[in-house]
Amino acid sequence: MVRQARSQARRDALLRATVEVAAEQGTAGITHRSVTEKAGLPLATVSYFFDSITDLAREAITHAVNEDAQQLTALAADLTELKSTPDEIASAFAASVAPRWPDTPALFEAYLAAARREDLRETIAESLETARSVAVAAASAAGAPAAKDLAPALVALAHGFALHGLAVPSQVETDDIRRAARTLFIGHLVENGLVDEAVALANAALG
Numbered sequence: 001m002v003r004q005a006r007s008q009a010r011r012d013a014l015l016r017a018t019v020e021v022a023a024e025q026g027t028a029g030i031t032h033r034s035v036t037e038k039a040g041l042p043l044a045t046v047s048y049f050f051d052s053i054t055d056l057a058r059e060a061i062t063h064a065v066n067e068d069a070q071q072l073t074a075l076a077a078d079l080t081e082l083k084s085t086p087d088e089i090a091s092a093f094a095a096s097v098a099p100r101w102p103d104t105p106a107l108f109e110a111y112l113a114a115a116r117r118e119d120l121r122e123t124i125a126e127s128l129e130t131a132r133s134v135a136v137a138a139a140s141a142a143g144a145p146a147a148k149d150l151a152p153a154l155v156a157l158a159h160g161f162a163l164h165g166l167a168v169p170s171q172v173e174t175d176d177i178r179r180a181a182r183t184l185f186i187g188h189l190v191e192n193g194l195v196d197e198a199v200a201l202a203n204a205a206l207g
Contacts, residue, residue, distance in 0.1 A: 011049050013039040018060035022109045023102030030057045061110045062123045068107055069130040077137075086201055089142040090181040091174070104162055131155045142185065145192040153184055179205075
C-alpha cells in the first residue's frame with residue numbers, strides 16, 4: 001500500500017512537472033530531462049510510467065485541462081444560483097479568468113498544441129464547452145435573453161484578456177474586463193430588442 005502510494009505520488013509529480021515545463025517553455029520544451037529535473041526524479045522515471053514523452057505530454061495536458069474544467073463547472077454552479085446585476089456577474093466572471101500560474105499558460109499552450117495535434121482537439125473542445133457553460137450561467141443570471149448566443153463571445157473576451165494579462169500583467173485590470181463584458185452585454189440587449197434595458201444599464205455605468 002505504501003509502495004503504491006509512493007508510485008502514484010511520483011506519477012502525479014511527473015504530470016504536474018510537465019504542466020510547469022509547458023507553462024515555462026512551451027510544449028516543445030517537454031523532454032525526459034526537463035520534466036524529471038523539475039519533478040526532482042531520476043531521468044528514467046518517465047519511461048517507467050509512460051510509453052513515451054508524447055504520452056506523458058498528452059496525459060499532463062488532459063489532466064490540466066480537466067482540472068480547469070472542474071473549477072469552471074463549480075463556478076457555473078455558483079453563478080446559476082445568483083440573480084445579480086450584470087456588473088456583479090461581470091465582476092465574478094472577470095475574477096474567474098485571472099491568469100493562474102502555471103495552469104493558465106499551460107492551458108494556452110494546450111490550445112496551440114491542439115492546432116497541430118488532432119489527438120488533443122477533443123480534450124480542448126470539451127474545455128471550451130465547459131468555459132461556455134460558465135458564460136451561459138453568468139449571462140443567464142444577469143438577465144441575458146439569449147445567453148447561449150452571448151456565451152462564445154464572452155469566453156473569447158475572457159481568454160483574450162487572460163492572454164494579454166500573461167504577456168503584460170500591468171496592462172490588464174479587472175475593471176477593464178468588467179467594462180468590456182458590460183459593453184458586450186449592452187450590445188446583446190440591443191440586438192435582442194431590449195433597448196430600454198440597454199440604455200438603463202449604460203446609464204447606471206455612467207452614474
